[in-house]
Amino acid sequence: MRKDFRQGQEAMQNQEWDQAVAYFLKAVRENPDNVECRISLSNALISASNHHLQKGKQYLLAGKRRPALMEFEKSLEYNPENNEARQQKHRLLKRMKELDKKQREKTEIEKLKDEAAREKPEFPQVQYKKIPYTLKFVRSDLIQIFKALQKSSGVNFIFDEAFKSKRIALNLEDVNFMDALEKIMVQTNLFYKVIDPNTILIIPDTPTKRKQYEELVMKTLFLSNGDPENILKIVRSLTGMKIIATDKDLNTITFKGTPEEVKLAERIVHIHDKPKGELLIDIEVIEVNRTRVREYGIELSQYYVTETYLPETGAETSTAAASTIRAHMLPYTDASDYLLTLPSINYKLLKTDRHSRIKARPQLRVVDRQKVEVRLGDKVPIPTTSFVPYNIQGPAQQPITSYQLQDIGINIEVTPQIHHDGLVTLEMKFELTFITNPGTERLPPTIGNRAVTTIIKLRDNETSILAGLLRDTERRSMSGLPFISRVPVLKEIFSGNKNEVEQTDIILTLTPRIIRFPEIGEEDLDLVWVGTQARPGLKPPPSHLKLEEEIETKERDERPEIKKEPEKVKKKEEEKIEESQTEKKPLNLSTRVPLGNIKKDIETDISLVIKGESDIRTMTLEIDFNPTVIQVLDIHKGPFVSQEGVKSHLLKNIDNKKGKIKINLSLEQPLKITKEGELALIRLKPLGTGDVRLTPVVVRAFDANMKEIEVECPETAMSFHVTE
Secondary structure, eight states: OHHHHHHHHHHHHTTOHHHHHHHHHHHHHHOTTOHHHHHHHHHHHHHHHHHHHHHHHHHHHTTOHHHHHHHHHHHHHHOTTOHHHHHHHHHHHHHHHHHHHHHSOOOHHHHHHHHHHHOOOOOOOOOOOOSOEEEEEEEEEHHHHHHHHHHHHOOEEEEOTTOOOOEEEEEEEEEOHHHHHHHHHHHHTEEEEEEETTEEEEEEOOHHHHHHHOOOEEEEEEOSSSOHHHHHHHHHHHHOOOOEEEETTTTEEEEEEOHHHHHHHHHHHHHHSOOOOEEEEEEEEEEEEEEEEEEEEEEESOSSOEEEEOOOOSSOOOHHHHTOOOGGGGGGOOGGGEEEEOOOEEEEEEEEEEEEEEEEOOEEEEETTOOEEEEEEEEEEEEEEEEEESSTTSOEEEEEEEEEEEEEEEEEEEEEEEOTTSEEEEEEEEEEEEEEEOOOSSSOOEEEEEEEEEEEEEETTOOEEEOOOOEEEEEEEEEEOTTGGGSTTHHHHSEEEEEEEEEEEEEEEEEEEEEEOOOOOGGGGSOOOOBOSSSBOOOOOOHHHHHHHHHHHHHHHHOHHHHHOHHHHHHHHHHHHHHHHHOOOOEEEEEEOOSSOEETTOOEEEEEEEESSEEEEEEEEEEEOOTTTEEEEEEEEOTTTSSTTOOEEEEEEEETTTTEEEEEEEEEEEEEESSEEEEEEEEEEEOSOEEEEOEEEEEEEEOTTSOEEOEEOOTGGGEEEEEO
16 A cells, blocks of 8 residues: 555656556555545545646647547546536537538538528518608597508508508607508507509408408428427417328427417427437446355264165065065064164265455436336346136136246446436436345246335546445355254364355446537527417517517627627637636635634634635645654634534544644635634644644645646744743
8 A cells, every 4th residue: 555655646746647646546445544545536536637638729720620529528537526628518519510510511401491591482572652651630530540550652452351450649740651550550450461462452350251252371390309299388388280191100280370389399309309418327236245164063964774675585685675675584584684874974074165256337328317227137037927717617726837037146237317417417326136035936937126226416537436346145054963952062073063254345437528418509498479369470579579689689789899800809708707706815724713812732623714715615725843842633624614504524534743734624615714714723732832834845736627726835824932
């Protein structure tokens, strides 16, 4: 262990991070309770993760995307909490997916889909005069208003037989023809239909008239990823469309409705017909078996004596004939006519110890939210016997045996779910089955079972370990003479003893690796205007909102720096944000002594206080002191990291001979430092009087993104005075 630890320290000094991690891992495996080794391993893992992150960035700048992706994944293997590496990986995966789409030649069907999306249904377009219209009427007849609009626009209006005129007030100024017509329709509860470019039919807005005059369109969409039945339910629920048909063979969905309704349904299908995310799940199963058998003692070949009557007749006599005698021969029979068969003695001294290791490591590529099953073992036939009668009315006496195949071994079921923040939820069912009793001709075998059902949430490239499913079976048997086998000492010598111990342990590891996120674009997150509750359909936003968007677009276009170089300006803004996030003031580390004097030979708690404004995730300290002046007794968590709702872990190592303490503090969630906080309490016992100074040798702190934070430690801030 010491050799591996020393080689790991040398590798750390030479900045050979991968080798340092390997050496410290060996040291921790040999001595898992050594705090110094564990702290060194933690530091090496963080340093190795940051090293591969920087290496990946260098590859990315050089345009080498595949090596960069491998470096980011390696960084996450060393430290799954490295958020920057995760973000870099996800950005790179998205960029590579976009480039693959551009470089990949579209299939003929995809080209046809694009052409169909660009084409618009041909409807008659109104030809009117492109001038601003001003209409001001006070309680005027509706027919007169249409006549005035007809005269100024050059468009003829005809009316349905159910149309009834009425008086309305209208005040429109500087609007175009179509806006004026729409406002009149809304105000009078009418709708219109374009008959030809110069003629418009005005109709009362009732369900009957809508059915009579509204033109319908039909469109068939060929799905690539979604299920047509599920999408049908979604479209019908959101739009209320009734005429929808699906075809599972061609994987199509067909709509029939108004153009606005069909456009809305097409938009909904486009959102839901997307390829799901994919991930690679590394599963490692290790089954360790050990069987120990010990046999000792004295055992007889049989525990009975056989007596056979075999008189001497001078000729060969069969056993059957020799075991019988006539009654008048009884006076001539003596002990020499009987043959005794005695058991033989076996001296048993046997010890066996067998080890076996079964290892399986399947790699599974899984679609998001799809269940995957792994079966490792055998299918064992289990007999099932039923009794049926020989004839229709007879008793059930005829046995019929059938066999069912039972999975014996390891069964794993995993259902993954990819979250947009890079986390992966695994719904897992683990089951281990084994035969405890092989059974007989009449009795089926007995099957043991151990099952675990759980839901775990892991980060990308984070490993979860399931262990401790230990099965320990011990069998003891003894054979010997009835009376001797009860005597405490003699039963061990003059009896046959057999002790058999069988141990089986299972270790399971799961590591999810995201290889593709769900394809969600910006257009899928936009606000969509879908008309009214009575008339749903894909429509443009209202005119006043449309005007606001046009003003914003115009103002943005007038900015020359955005108009000329939008990508460059955006990149500069992102760099400024990143710089503002990275420019953090250094933290200050000091000690705080209790009120009053620190006296010799009196145990005292000294606080380690961190000051500044930053968030902190981990901190590693190595402090030297004079062991002839003070002795460190213990180290505890401070109030700042042990408050309610904060989960923290403190590893400590105290060496009073060398005068050295090591502290490793890690938080499950980053903790914000606003002014100051007590990280740890050092309980010490002064051995002499005078000035005492704690000398920080190693001080390393990392924030929420696992970026190192500068920490200052003035000499006077770590000193105190001891009195008599």
